Amino acid sequence: MTLMRGRAGLILGIALLLAAVGGVAGLRRWQNRPPYGPEALGARATLELVDQATANAALAPVDAEFANDEGDQILLGRVTWTRPPEARDGTSLRIVLLDKRRHLMPGFIAVASADPDHVNTGSDGALITAEERYPWLRGAGMGSTGGAGTAVTVSSMDASPVTFQTVLHAVETGTPAEQMVATAPVAVPDLLVALICVGPDGQVYWAQRLLN
Template sequence: MKRRAGLIIGVAMLLVAAGTTVGWRWWHNRAPYGPTALGATATLRLVDQATADAAMSPVNAEHAGDGDQIFLGRVAWVRPPGLKDDGSFRVVILDKRSRRMPGFISVTSPRPDDVGAGSDGTLDVAQERYSWLQGIGSREVNGSFWTAGDAITVSSLDASPVTFVTVLHPARPGTPPEHAVATAPAAVSDLLVALINVGPDGQVYWAQRLLN
C-alpha cells in the first residue's frame, strides 16, 4: 500500500513539473504586444547615388558601380505607451525569386547606436516558423551551414524610423553557393520587407510582412 501511495505521489510530482515547464514556455514565448500595436510601415524605392547619400548622411552608403541598383528603404512604427524596452527587432529584405538577402546593408536612425546590420540565430528560428521567410537564415552547403546575407538589427523601440540602403550587384558567374546573395537586376516588387520581433532571450515573438 505504501509503495502504491509513493508511486502515485511520484506521478503527481512529474505531472506538476511537466505543467510548470509548459507554463513557463508559454509565458517565456508570449509576446508583450502584437504587430498591430506598432502600426509599422515600410517603403522601398530605386534611387541614384546622390539620393542614397543624402538619405543616409552622416552614415556612408555603399557606392554603386556600373550595372548596380541602389534601393533606399524606410521602416517606421509608433512605440506603444507604457512598454518596457527589453526586446529587439530584425528587419529583413528578401529577394522572393532567389530566397536570398542582400550581401550588405547601410542603416541609420534617429538613434544610430541602436541599429546595425548582420545576422544571428533568430533568423533561423523565424524562417522555420514562417514559410514566407524561407531563405533569411543559414543554409546547408556540403554539410556546413552558411549565412551570406545581411539583416538589420534594431535594439530599441525608440529607433524608428529606420532608414537603409542596399546595393544589388549583378550575379557573378562561379560564385560559391555559400556566398550567394540577392543580385541585380531586380524590381522593387521582387523584394519582401519584414519586421521580426525578438525577445530579450532571443525568442521570436512574431514576424510581420510589411511590403511585397
C-alpha cells in the same frame, strides 16, 4: 502497510513530475507570449530604387554604400513604427529585405536611425527560427538556401525611423551557395520587407510582411 506506503510514494512522485512538466510548459508559453502584436506598432515600410546622391543624403551622417559598376542598383528603404506602451525590456526587431525570386538577402546594408547606437546589421538564430515558422520568409535564415545575407537588428523601440540602403551587384558566376547574396537586376516588387519581433532569449514572437 509497506506496500501502501510504496504506492503512495509512487503516486506522489508521479504527481510531482506532472506538476514539474506542467510548470516548464507554462514557463515556455509565458516566455513565447508576445508582449504586443504587430498592430501595436503600426509599422510601415517604403522601398525605392535611387541614385547615389539620393542615397548619400538619406543616410547622412552615415556613409552609404557606393555603386561602382554599370548595372549596380541602389535600393533605399525606410521602416517606421510607434513605440508600443507594452514594450518589454530586451525585445528587439529584425528588418529583413529579401529577394522573393531567389530567396536571398543583400550582402551588405548601411543603416541610419533616430537612435543610431541601437541599430546594426548581421544575422542570428532568430532569422532561422522565423524562416522555419513562416514559409514566405524562406531565405531569411539561410537555412534552406545557403547564402551570406544580412538583416538589420534594432535593439530599441525608440529607434524609429530606420533608414537602410544597399547596392545590388550583378551575379558572379561560380559563386558558392554559402556566399550567395541578392543581386541585380531587380524591380522593387521582386523584394519584400519584413519586420520580426524577437524576445530577450531569442524567441520569435511574430513576423509581419510590411511590403510586397
